[in-house]
Amino acid sequence: MRVLLVAYGSRGDVEPMVGLAVQLRELGAEVRVCAPPDFAELLDGVGVPLLPIGQPVRPMVKGAVTGTAPMPAAGLPQRAAALVATTYDAVAAAAEGCDAMVATGLFPAAAGARSAAEKLGIPYLFVAYFPTYLPSPHHPPFERPGRPFPPDVTDNRVLWDLDIENMNVLFGTGLNTHRASIGLPPVDNFRDYVLTDRPLLATDPTLSPWLEPADLDVAQTGAWFRLDERPLPADLEAFLNAGTPPVYVGFGxxxxxxxxxxxxxxxxxxxxxxxxxxxSRGWADLTLTDDQDDCFAVGEANHHALFGRVAAVVHHGGAGTTTTAARAGAPQVVVPQMADQPYWAGRVADLGIGAAHDGPTPTYESLSAALKTALTPDTRARATAIADTIRTDGATVAAKLLLDTVSRERPPVPA
Known part of the structure; x- marks a missing residue:
């Protein structure tokens, strides 16, 4: 069986797919990945072929965050339409001969991927890495750029209905124009077309539960880990062994x-x-401010091996970093920047395994206050207790579910 995994976004979108790819391969499947070219080294490290989508995303994301390449909401439909077409072209070529597709990441890219699956006649599944990406009466949707919700509307189901309208305005026309060009019928509900009526949710049930009752049939598998066994770099090992456990600071x-x-x-x-x-330098390009020996800068490192040896983890609140730190029993300070990160900050605070920083701009005063909470014995004890509940089999569960689903949907082989 051949499976194509599609993830258009940052490292946080691609890394869980690597975990799924490894498990699918162990179950005998042939796997390939469509993702931005930024992640060629990551995929090469596990021996999974990368078929790139478009241009690198790092310069685009950096420009949008720092303001050097502003992305006004007025041009969003045009950019979304271009992303649909770019993703479709890459995925349609990569999916030839495949039996199934799993997609995640930016909605327009996932829409292009599903159209390719539809054109080729292969099953398509969407995966979310946090619950608030999916419609539910228990939480509101994100506001879309240039499409604020009416301030007097607070009912979550009404807001999700408005979200359908907003997504159709921003993304639907571009998708349907492209679908017409390849001989597919129009889609009248862009959002639900991308998500399907039974999406996967790759989050840990303790750290990030899917609340019932809900209107959507969600299959929660657990978080998709790649159980990394790489050793830490020798110079990092030397720093860790030279003193008390440090506080890790990195924004992925x-x-x-x-x-x-x-x-x-x-x-x-x-x-x-x-x-x-x-x-950790990361895409934020963090650097040391002096040459004192109580600080050390690191590039790429195995977080699974590292986080169990630090006093706390200060980070942006990505799903993968939050879950890896929770599994390691490391207290956390989450400084959320965008998208799902405020959700993860809230979960860390609610569970008592760390502190949620107020806003995206950390200062000495604000980080000092958050660290005082994270570094208490009570927080460490709570983080240790939660660590024992974090499942590590999510990618295996998802791989078996996918293969079983495809096997059931395959037409019988003629006698």
């Missing part, structure tokens, strides 16, 4: 404005707690 594949100020505030706040600092 999220660029940040004024990254030098962020790094300075973080290091000073960590030192104020009497701790050493371990700074």
């Amino acid at each position: 594949s999220i660029p940040m404005r004024a990254s030098e100020d962020v790094a300075r505030a973080a290091i000073e706040a960590v030192r104020a707690q009497g701790r050493r600092a371990l700074v």
